[in-house]
Amino acid sequence: MKRFLHGRFWIVLGVLVVLVVIVAFGLVRANSQRAAKQHDYQTYQVKRDSALLLKGKVAAKDTVAVETGVSSTGTLTAINVKNGEHVDPGTVLMTFHDDQVQSQIDDANQTIAKTELAIQNDQQAITTLKQQTNQTNVATADSSADTTSTTVDSATADSGMAADQLQQARNTLAGDQLTWQQTNDSLTRLQAKLDPQVTAKIAGTIALDTTSNNNTGIPDMQIISDGQIIDGQVTEYDYAKLKHDMAVTVMPVSNTDRYSGKIVTIDETPQAATQTASASQSGGSEAAAYRFTVKIAHQLTNGFNVQIRVPQNTIRLPASSLVKKGTTRYVYVVKKHRAQRQKVIVKKVDGYWRLMAGVQPKATIITNPDQHLKDGQEVTVNAD
Secondary structure (H helix, E strand, O other): OHHHHHHHHHHHHHHHHHHHHHHHHHHHHHHHHHHHHHOEEEEEEOOEOOOEEEEEEEEEOOEEEOOOOOOOOEEEEEEOOOOOOEEOOOOEEEEEEEHHHHHHHHHHHHHHHHHHHHHHHHHHHHHHHHHHHHHHHHHHHHHOOOOOHHHHHHHHHHHHHHHHHHHHHHHHHHHHHHHHHHHHHHHHHHHHHHOOEEEOOOOEEEEEEOOOOOOOOOOEEEEEEOOEEEEEEEEOOOHHHOOOOOEEEEEEOOOOOOEEEEEEEEOOOOOEEEOOHHHHHHOOOOEEEEEEEEEEOOOOOOOOEEEEEEOOOOEEEOHHHOEEEOOEEEEEEEEOOEEEEEEEEEEEEOOEEEEEEOOOOOOEEEOOOOOOOOOOEEOEEEEO
């Protein structure tokens, strides 16, 4: 009987121990789940970085200084355009007169007149010599009937001399005609230089300064092209965020208009140094500034100040939102009040985690996941 009671005691005791363990485990699990459900998680909406707002100014695409290219002996005789006047390519801007060329033209005209007179004399001399040659040939023919050798030799000599004189006259005429032709060609070239004109190379608006102090009396003249650009500036801190052909928005500071544009050039050499706010406060060095240009279809007024809005595609994730398991990183995306674990691909850039793939913008993720948070668990969240 005692042995039976002793065995029963141990059985009851074992059952009680098992029940205690089960109850304890259940309580711990229940408390853990209750703690997880009662934990308030903070959330963050995934979004792209804020757009850059850079300063810019409307400027002419080209400003061309008008170069006369006229000889120093040229004198300005007329300014054919006015300040602010619009011109097309080929428009006559200024006219000059060259006194030295005029003197050369006068000399050429005199040479032509003398040469023409010489040609007339040459032609008359040739006519006379032809007549003399004909007469000599007749005399030679008559002398051939004479059997006296002296007479024949004399007639032959006269005929040869006349032919030589005629050939010399013809050579002289050819030389004078060549001189006449060359002088006329020179005269044509000189006349083209006598009153040179300066014409516009591009279409645009004339900027004329007649008060410039120079000895020639030639004014400073520029052509401001019709084409426009937006001249912008970016510091070294944001330089890498700009790309060629990137779409941007141009916003004049004087109104609420918005214009679509694109970046067409980005300088590789810094233009100036800009004092940044952090540098000015700490006494640090200035930031290098780079020029870039934007093209828009709309025509604005040159000189207008604008803001250039450059959108950013970079997405940053809070470091605290990332959960690492092995070599893989996850975030918890909140959907219908449940936490869903989502694999992400991230890259450490300049001290922050850049999202490369895994979640889309506008997704809500938990920024403070803990060891209690499980995939698919219902959660209570607070907006960040």
